Amino acid sequence: MTDQKQPDSKQAQQLWQSQPVEDIKMSADVIRRRAGKFEHRIFWRNIREYASSLVAAILFAYFFATTHVVLFRVAYALFIAGLGWVVLQLHRQGSAKSVPAAMGALTCLQFFRAELERQRDVVSNVWSWYLAPLVPGFVVLTAASVIARPYPAGLVAAAFLDAVVAVIFLLVWKMNRRAARCLQRMIDELSAAENSR
Amino acid sequence: MSTIQTIPAAGSTQDELYQDAARKFGAALERLARAYEADPEIRRDLLQDIHVALWRSFAGFDGRCSTRTWMYRVAHNVAASHVLLQRRTRSQALVGLEELENLPDAASGQSAADRSQALDRLLGLIQRMKPLDRHVILSYLEGLDAAEIGEITGLSPGNVATKIHRIKSVLARQFSARGTQP
Numbered sequence: 001m002t003d004q005k006q007p008d009s010k011q012a013q014q015l016w017q018s019q020p021v022e023d024i025k026m027s028a029d030v031i032r033r034r035a036g037k038f039e040h041r042i043f044w045r046n047i048r049e050y051a052s053s054l055v056a057a058i059l060f061a062y063f064f065a066t067t068h069v070v071l072f073r074v075a076y077a078l079f080i081a082g083l084g085w086v087v088l089q090l091h092r093q094g095s096a097k098s099v100p101a102a103m104g105a106l107t108c109l110q111f112f113r114a115e116l117e118r119q120r121d122v123v124s125n126v127w128s129w130y131l132a133p134l135v136p137g138f139v140v141l142t143a144a145s146v147i148a149r150p151y152p153a154g155l156v157a158a159a160f161l162d163a164v165v166a167v168i169f170l171l172v173w174k175m176n177r178r179a180a181r182c183l184q185r186m187i188d189e190l191s192a193a194e195n196s197r
Numbered sequence: 198m199s200t201i202q203t204i205p206a207a208g209s210t211q212d213e214l215y216q217d218a219a220r221k222f223g224a225a226l227e228r229l230a231r232a233y234e235a236d237p238e239i240r241r242d243l244l245q246d247i248h249v250a251l252w253r254s255f256a257g258f259d260g261r262c263s264t265r266t267w268m269y270r271v272a273h274n275v276a277a278s279h280v281l282l283q284r285r286t287r288s289q290a291l292v293g294l295e296e297l298e299n300l301p302d303a304a305s306g307q308s309a310a311d312r313s314q315a316l317d318r319l320l321g322l323i324q325r326m327k328p329l330d331r332h333v334i335l336s337y338l339e340g341l342d343a344a345e346i347g348e349i350t351g352l353s354p355g356n357v358a359t360k361i362h363r364i365k366s367v368l369a370r371q372f373s374a375r376g377t378q379p
Contacts, residue, residue, distance in 0.1 A: 016338035028212035104254040104267040107351025
């Protein structure tokens with residue numbers, strides 16, 4: 001470090017520390033109330049994350065209640081079960097979690113790495129917890145469509161639906177693979193920083 | 198660096214520990230939140246999240262480090278989570294100290310800038326940084342020494358020293374005496 005750098009960094013420290021602040025003060029009672037509100041906010045944030053799955057489940061429940069074809073009923077029931085599994089997994093591994101109480105015991109490196117690894121595992125395993133649970137429903141729905149409708153209209157409609165679903169699944173899988181690679185790069189950077197002496 | 202007493206009294210409760218930390222470090226927490234979030238509304242939420250996390254964390258405070266180290270770990274960890282959550286919506290990529298060292302020097306034409314502009318530029322610089330580098334520069338700007346920065350971040354003393362050297366280099370180039378006078 002050169003001598004001429006010292007005054008500038010000291011000036012930056014003074015500039016930083018002397019900036020005006022609002023001096024927000026919160027009593028322990030206020031904090032308790034805020035903690036309650038915080039958990040409430042986390043709850044609604046999670047509900048928003050699950051909203052699409054819940055809407056789809058309600059829709060399938062409606063189809064289940066209105067159809068009289070057994071095979072369709074089985075398909076819709078499998079979809080509802082699959083979506084229930086997805087929501088459960090979202091709840092267990094999702095990003096909008098409340099902060100762990102013991103985070104002060106972890107250094108920034110330990111905490112950040114654990115958080116990145118958790119998110120990487122969520123996105124890299126998207127096939128097993130998000131896409132695969134919906135496959136049985138689609139398989140039975142395809143079979144039901146082929147059987148219930150006259151040939152070849154039923155087969156064409158089922159093939160079209162399956163092709164669209166396959167493309168969507170492929171896109172979701174690829175996007176998550178890309179996100180996992182990005183997270184892995186960040187983890188590797190942290191590992192390099194941790195191992196650097 | 199200030200000589201704040203950071204060892205809590207024996208038998209301190211969670212509320213007392215929190216109140217004590219909030220009184221001593223409230224301003225530092227506000228500055229930290231400012232470095233992690235530019236939007237005032239979201240920043241207020243982030244600051245409240247940090248306070249709540251700090252209060253909750255003191256239930257598990259074991260006294261193995263100072264309350265200041267504990268407080269900074271909690272605050273930086275909450276803020277890092279915030280950066281990760283915002284990652285998908287942020288358009289600008291975050292950069293490391295190495296890339297910032299290669300930025301062009303601040304134009305001397307801006308030398309008439311006042312403290313507010315200098316502070317804005319400093320904030321702009323910090324908000325572009327990757328979380329770990331941001332932890333280090335903020336701790337440095339708050340006046341913490343290398344040992345304490347290492348204790349907070351988990352970086353080795355040598356690594357902290359290297360990063361501080363780079364920080365000084367970046368600050369010298371961006372806030373040189375002939376440039377902005379803070």
